[in-house]
Amino acid sequence: MATTKERLDLLTRHLPEANDHRARMPEGIEVPAAREAARPATAIHRPATAAVRTTIGVRLAEPISTPWAMIAAVAWVVLLAVGIAVEPPPTNPGAVDPWFVSVLSSLLLGALLTTVAGLGMRRRWGLAVSLVAAGMLVVSTVLCPVSGHHTGVGGWWVIQLGCAFGLVATSILAWRRATPP
Numbered sequence: 001m002a003t004t005k006e007r008l009d010l011l012t013r014h015l016p017e018a019n020d021h022r023a024r025m026p027e028g029i030e031v032p033a034a035r036e037a038a039r040p041a042t043a044i045h046r047p048a049t050a051a052v053r054t055t056i057g058v059r060l061a062e063p064i065s066t067p068w069a070m071i072a073a074v075a076w077v078v079l080l081a082v083g084i085a086v087e088p089p090p091t092n093p094g095a096v097d098p099w100f101v102s103v104l105s106s107l108l109l110g111a112l113l114t115t116v117a118g119l120g121m122r123r124r125w126g127l128a129v130s131l132v133a134a135g136m137l138v139v140s141t142v143l144c145p146v147s148g149h150h151t152g153v154g155g156w157w158v159i160q161l162g163c164a165f166g167l168v169a170t171s172i173l174a175w176r177r178a179t180p181p
Contacts, residue, residue: 060125068178069119072130075170076115083141083163086156090149101140101147108136127175134167 097105111133118126141161145153 060123060128062124064122064124064127064174064178066122068174069122069126072127072170072174072178073116073119075167076112076130079163079166079170080137083137083160086159087144088150088154088156091151092148095148097149098147101143101149104136104140104143108133108140111136124175124178127171127178131168131171131175134164134171137164137167140164 111129115126115130115133118129120126138161141157141164144150144160145157150157
């Protein structure tokens with residue numbers, strides 16, 4: 001079986017010449033002249049070209065469109081406000097949060113501030129940090145009843161989890177579509 005490099009060499013070995021369709025064919029393949037003459041020009045297959053990939057650092061520095069930056073920012077404001085508004089008071093307000101909850105809360109706050117900065121600068125890295133922050137919000141929502149902050153789950157928890165997943169979806173959608181005009 002041929003490797004990708006060997007196959008690419010076969011496809012790109014001959015330089016295309018004007019009106020010479022055999023120059024684009026790999027070696028060893030013969031096409032009858034009558035069949036070749038009957039084939040329309042649009043059916044001629046060009047050699048494959050390698051796709052150019054940009055590094056993640058270059059991709060993160062790309063600008064994003066203003067509407068998508070605004071959509072992401074408004075989604076954070078609205079969905080975070082709804083998630084906070086539906087949360088009931090804690091079961092034991094005087095209890096000390098476990099260390100991992102405090103660390104997660106601090107990281108989430110830092111990620112939110114970085115998201116605001118990235119969206120304000122209209123850079124793609126702001127959307128990447130938005131996705132990370134939304135993921136931390138999902139984990140934080142799941143850990144809320146586990147850590148003892150609330151003893152049970154209810155409709156508030158489902159709404160809060162839905163808001164967190166909505167932020168994940170918004171971040172992914174904005175990452176895919178937020179190209180500048």
